Amino acid sequence: MARTAKGALRLTYAKSGVNSRTRARSLTPLLAAVTYRPPRSHGRALGPSGHYAGLIRIGRETIAITTDTVGTKVLLAEQLGRYEEIGEDAVAINVNDLAAVGARAAGLVDVINCARPEPETFAALGRGINRGLAAAQCALLGGETAVVPSLLRAIDVGGTAIGFFPDGRRPITGDRIRTGDRILGIPSAGFHANGYTLLRALIRRKGLDLRRPRPGARLPLGVELLRPTRTYCRATEAVADSPYVRGFAHITGGGVRNLLRLNARVAYVLDRWPDLAGAFAWVRELGEIEDRELFQTFNMGIGFAVVVARPGVGPTLRSLARAGFGDAVEIGRIAQGKGVQLPSWGLSYSEYS
Amino acid sequence: MARTAKGALRLTYAKSGVNSRTRARSLTPLLAAVTYRPPRSHGRALGPSGHYAGLIRIGRETIAITTDTVGTKVLLAEQLGRYEEIGEDAVAINVNDLAAVGARAAGLVDVINCARPEPETFAALGRGINRGLAAAQCALLGGETAVVPSLLRAIDVGGTAIGFFPDGRRPITGDRIRTGDRILGIPSAGFHANGYTLLRALIRRKGLDLRRPRPGARLPLGVELLRPTRTYCRATEAVADSPYVRGFAHITGGGVRNLLRLNARVAYVLDRWPDLAGAFAWVRELGEIEDRELFQTFNMGIGFAVVVARPGVGPTLRSLARAGFGDAVEIGRIAQGKGVQLPSWGLSYSEYS
Numbered sequence: 154m155a156r157t158a159k160g161a162l163r164l165t166y167a168k169s170g171v172n173s174r175t176r177a178r179s180l181t182p183l184l185a186a187v188t189y190r191p192p193r194s195h196g197r198a199l200g201p202s203g204h205y206a207g208l209i210r211i212g213r214e215t216i217a218i219t220t221d222t223v224g225t226k227v228l229l230a231e232q233l234g235r236y237e238e239i240g241e242d243a244v245a246i247n248v249n250d251l252a253a254v255g256a257r258a259a260g261l262v263d264v265i266n267c268a269r270p271e272p273e274t275f276a277a278l279g280r281g282i283n284r285g286l287a288a289a290q291c292a293l294l295g296g297e298t299a300v301v302p303s304l305l306r307a308i309d310v311g312g313t314a315i316g317f318f319p320d321g322r323r324p325i326t327g328d329r330i331r332t333g334d335r336i337l338g339i340p341s342a343g344f345h346a347n348g349y350t351l352l353r354a355l356i357r358r359k360g361l362d363l364r365r366p367r368p369g370a371r372l373p374l375g376v377e378l379l380r381p382t383r384t385y386c387r388a389t390e391a392v393a394d395s396p397y398v399r400g401f402a403h404i405t406g407g408g409v410r411n412l413l414r415l416n417a418r419v420a421y422v423l424d425r426w427p428d429l430a431g432a433f434a435w436v437r438e439l440g441e442i443e444d445r446e447l448f449q450t451f452n453m454g455i456g457f458a459v460v461v462a463r464p465g466v467g468p469t470l471r472s473l474a475r476a477g478f479g480d481a482v483e484i485g486r487i488a489q490g491k492g493v494q495l496p497s498w499g500l501s502y503s504e505y506s
Numbered sequence: 507m508a509r510t511a512k513g514a515l516r517l518t519y520a521k522s523g524v525n526s527r528t529r530a531r532s533l534t535p536l537l538a539a540v541t542y543r544p545p546r547s548h549g550r551a552l553g554p555s556g557h558y559a560g561l562i563r564i565g566r567e568t569i570a571i572t573t574d575t576v577g578t579k580v581l582l583a584e585q586l587g588r589y590e591e592i593g594e595d596a597v598a599i600n601v602n603d604l605a606a607v608g609a610r611a612a613g614l615v616d617v618i619n620c621a622r623p624e625p626e627t628f629a630a631l632g633r634g635i636n637r638g639l640a641a642a643q644c645a646l647l648g649g650e651t652a653v654v655p656s657l658l659r660a661i662d663v664g665g666t667a668i669g670f671f672p673d674g675r676r677p678i679t680g681d682r683i684r685t686g687d688r689i690l691g692i693p694s695a696g697f698h699a700n701g702y703t704l705l706r707a708l709i710r711r712k713g714l715d716l717r718r719p720r721p722g723a724r725l726p727l728g729v730e731l732l733r734p735t736r737t738y739c740r741a742t743e744a745v746a747d748s749p750y751v752r753g754f755a756h757i758t759g760g761g762v763r764n765l766l767r768l769n770a771r772v773a774y775v776l777d778r779w780p781d782l783a784g785a786f787a788w789v790r791e792l793g794e795i796e797d798r799e800l801f802q803t804f805n806m807g808i809g810f811a812v813v814v815a816r817p818g819v820g821p822t823l824r825s826l827a828r829a830g831f832g833d834a835v836e837i838g839r840i841a842q843g844k845g846v847q848l849p850s851w852g853l854s855y856s857e858y859s
Contacts, residue, residue, distance in 0.1 A: 179623035180651055186632030189640040196612035196670065198645040207647025209613045211670045214565045220615040220650045220666055228656060259549035260562045262573040262666060264617075270532035279539030287542040292551040294560025297573045297664075298533055303581060303703065307657050311650075313573055313615060313666035317549065317564045350656065 164354055164441045199324070204414060205253035205403055206316070208324055215318050217256035221246045222264075222311030226349040229378055231307055232363060236274050238381040239310050240281020241288075242346045245382035246405065247314035248289035249457065252389040253403040255325030256316030258291040266309040268302035278310065281381065288384035322393060327400035327415025327460065330487055334399055335466050336412075336421060338484035339473065341456030342383040343432055347406040348450045352378065355441055367435050377432060385457040391476035397465025402458040408449040412458060412493050413505035420490030424497065425483055427454055444498055455484060517707055517794045552677070557767055558606035558756055559669070561677055568671050570609035574599045575617075575664030579702040582732055584660055585716060589627050591734040592663050593634020594641075595699045598735035599758065600667035601642035602810065605742040606756040608678030609669030611644040619662040621655035631663065634734065641737035675746060680753035680768025680813065683840055687752055688819050689765075689774060691837035692826070694809030696785055698735040700759040701803045705731065708794055720788050730785060738810040744829035750818025755811040761802040765811060765846050766858035773843035777850065778836055780807055797851055808837060 190198075199208040199215070206217040223242045230239045248258040263282060265275070286293060291314065318324060344352060356363070356374075363375030370377055385403070392398050400415040412421040429437055433454050437447060447453060459481070461469045466483060473481040492503040543551075552561040552568070559570040576595045583592045601611040616635060618628070639646060644667065671677060697705060709716070709727075716728030723730055738756070745751050753768040765774040782790055786807050790800060800806060812834070814822045819836060826834040845856040 179625050179628040182625050182629035183618075183632035183635070183649075186629055187636045187639065187646050189636050189645075191612075191639070191643045191645050194672070195610060195643045196645065198613060198647055207613060207615060209645065209647055209668075211569065211612055211668075212567045212672070214567045216564065216569060216613075216668065218613060218615055218647050218666070218668060220617055220648065222617065222619065222650065222652055224652055225654055225656055257548060259544075259564055260551060260560060260569075260571060262560060262571055264573055264575065264664065265536075266575065266662065272532050272535050275532040276535035276539055279536035282536070283540045283542050286540065286544070290544045290548045292542075292544050292549065292562065293540050294551055294562055294571050295573065296536075297575065299575055299577055301578055301703075303578055303706075304658065304660050304662055306659060309619065309657055309662065311617065313571070315562075315564075315569065315571060315668060319547070319565070350654075353656075 164351060164358065165446050204326055205250040206256060208254065215324065217251050217254050217316045218313065219247050219250035220313040221250065222309060223346045224349060225353065226346045227308050227310055228353060229349060229375060233375045233379060235379055236277035237281040238379040240278035241285040241381035243310045243312045244282055244285025244289060244291065245384045246346050247312050248291055249382065249385050249403045251314055251316035252386045253401045255318065255322060255389060255393040255401060257319055257390060258289040258314060258316045258386050260292045260294040261286065261312050261314045262294050263296040263312040265296070266299045266301055266305055268305050270298065270300055285384065289386040325393060325398065325401055329399045330416040330419055330460050332419060332487055332489050333463055334460050334487040335463055335483055336423065336485040336487065337459040337461060337466070337469060337481050338455035339385060339388055339457040339478050339481045341452045341454060343380040344378060344451055345382040345405065345456060351442070351450055355436070355439065358441060359439060367432070369435070383456050387476045388457065388473055388478045391472045392459065392469050395465065395469060395472065397461045397469055398459060399462060400460035404452040404456050404458060407505055408451055408453065409493050409495065410449055410502045410505040413502070415460065417491070420488045421485060421493045422488045423485035423493065423495045425485055426495060427482060427484070429454060445500055448495060448498065448500055449502060458484070460487065517704060517711065518799050557679055558603040559609060561607070568677065570604050570607050570669045571666065572600050572603035573666040574603065575662060576699045577702060578706065579699045580661050580663055581706060582702060582728060586728045586732060588732055589630035590634040591732040593631035594638040594734035596663045596665045597635055597638025597642060597644065598737045599699050600665050601644055602735065602738050602756045604667055604669035605739045606754045608671065608675060608742060608746040608754060610672055610743060611642040611667060611669045611739050613645045613647040614639065614665050614667045615647055616649040616665040618649070619652045619654055619658055621658050623651065623653055638737060642739040678746060678751065678754055682752045683769040683772055683813050685772060685840055685842050686816055687813050687840040688816055688836055689776065689838040689840065690812040690814060690819070690822060690834050691808035692738060692741055692810040692831050692834045693807060694805045695736040696733040697731060697804055698758065698809060704795070704803055708789070708792065711794060712792060720785070722788070736809050740829045741810065741826055741831045744825045745812065745822050748818065748822060748825065750814045750822055751812060752815060753813035757805040757809050757811060760858055761804055761806065762846050762848065763802055763855045763858040766855070768813065770844070773841045774838060774846045775841045776838035776846065776848045778838055779848060780835060780837070782807060798853055801848060801851065801853055802855060811837065813840065
């Protein structure tokens with residue numbers, strides 16, 4: 154199914170400046186050097202590492218922690234002079250990773266590094282952070298602002314969020330997923346905050362005007378692409394304590410390969426992936442990016458997945474609808490085997506990196 | 507006592523590119539926009555905000571969280587091609603802020619943003635992170651590495667740490683400090699990770715060679731200036747449960763003004779500040795930076811302060827010595843009034859910003 158526009162070079166994430174393999178090769182020596190394990194009196198770190206959030210047992214509570222930055226989406230915000238969406242992203246990308254292990258969001262600290270602090274920019278970031286916190290029902294616990302013109306080409310916005318497991322809830326890591334389970338998907342609100350280096354390369358190559366709508370859209374392209382990340386915390390809070398629920402996946406950087414972070418001993422067959430619509434259909438129509446790259450870089454319309462036991466499909470969809478996620482749909486099933494498969498696209502992935 | 511070298515412009519932190527008042531003016535609209543308060547079922551954020559760490563009550567535990575980046579010290583590391591110290595800094599600057607509220611360090615997530623991931627750099631950062639974790643008795647819970655050449659001029663290294671209050675310990679915020687208390691100081695290991703924009707401006711102006719030792723030193727200047735932040739966690743763990751201890755201050759960005767973050771209703775009279783030695787005496791001798799700027803930018807030899815009830819001076823110094831901090835000394839006292847005073851330097855500060 155892969156195709157490219159005639160005569161055009163194919164754009165990939167690696168060509169646009171990001172190479173996840175190089176990054177993985179660098180992380181390995183860092184993690185290999187960190188051999189220290191603290192005494193039990195300082196808490197007990199829980200595996201598995203490499204999941205969406207770090208987990209640590211502190212006294213009588215299990216705390217989940219996750220950290221992420223908005224990345225190069227800020228360059229689009231700079232071009233348009235709009236920062237509210239970026240503020241909301243900084244919260245959402247972090248709390249969604251908490252949601253993906255079944256943790257309830259509790260607090261966030263933000264980090265804003267900039268060359269020059271503009272009060273208007275910070276006010277807009279604050280409004281966006283406030284919207285993100287309200288969506289996640291999370292408190293701002295502090296933050297760090299550094300003015301470091303010698304380090305930065307653009308503003309850098311990120312944060313760290315902590316969450317917990319209320320009333321005896323356990324972390325949901327996907328270890329209970331088994332053959333026959335069903336995969337539900339909750340639609341995204343656009344590209345969220347991943348793949349923007351590739352999107353910007355696409356905009357440059359095609360000479361697109363951010364001030365005009367793409368064909369079929371009403372909002373200017375720049376505004377459409379800035380749309381903030383959807384927050385899935387209320388979705389997971391609605392279903393995390395259900396006995397049907399066996400795994401969550403935040404479809405973020407790495408695209409559908411994020412499902413591989415759950416249980417590695419089964420296959421994720423996405424045979425009911427919704428037809429591409431809106432900006433996702435448009436990006437594919439531009440013909441510069443192969444399908445394989447599209448699904449391993451962007452969320453392609455589904456931003457969060459919930460794996461449930463087969464009898465749980467109906468009850469879980471109803472619970473999600475009551476929590477404001479009436480657009481959730483069944484997108485696939487768990488089968489024997491390994492990897493992520495998109496049969497109607499002729500795609501399969503065996504590695505998350 | 508302020509002086510400058512004849513004919514030389516005075517260097518200040520604002521002139522070197524960092525203006526904390528501008529930053530404060532930007533933070534105000536951000537914080538004003540964040541009005542959302544989550545329901546109690548999502549934890550209970552505790553004041554006072556603006557202290558070294560955010561505090562939140564989660565279930566039966568109180569969690570402290572702090573976030574910070576190494577800042578422009580990385581530019582020195584880049585010049586010298588040495589990153590291990592930076593890795594240790596990334597841990598120490600965060601866990602020391604936990605120590606400053608009396609929290610026991612439990613876990614850290616690191617954030618490394620770079621233009622190009624070099625395995626050797628990451629291995630060195632990992633070795634430093636490991637040393638920092640061992641000093642703080644803290645676990646690495648995760649991290650984020652972003653390859654964002656379009657955002658960065660240099661590598662950006664930071665992290666977020668969480669801690670807790672074991673066995674009924676309460677957060678130590680300085681509210682119990684009163685007139686007559688004594689201030690103990692624990693020496694720093696150099697400039698730690700603050701004031702490097704100013705230090706680099708000084709090096710440029712004086713045309714100093716980083717490969718040669720400064721007068722009176724043995725190590726090359728660059729290596730001396732890279733020396734990692736001292737970790738004070740074992741010091742606070744040794745004395746936090748003592749009834750004598752009433753406040754901690756991490757002397758970080760903002761210099762001695764950090765004491766103002768404790769109790770604002772008393773004066774901090776630093777009438778026994780140790781004579782400047784080593785690199786601190788040398789920077790002052792260079793004569794480019796006014797005394798007022800020195801003490802409000804750098805730690806000037808004392809990296810951490812402990813406020814104790816007067817009868818607690820001897821017992822606390824002995825406890826600190828047993829924990830490996832035999833170099834702690836009495837540096838001042840709490841008096842009626844307000845602000846931080848260094849009488850023998852003719853300096854006083856009334857605002858932390």
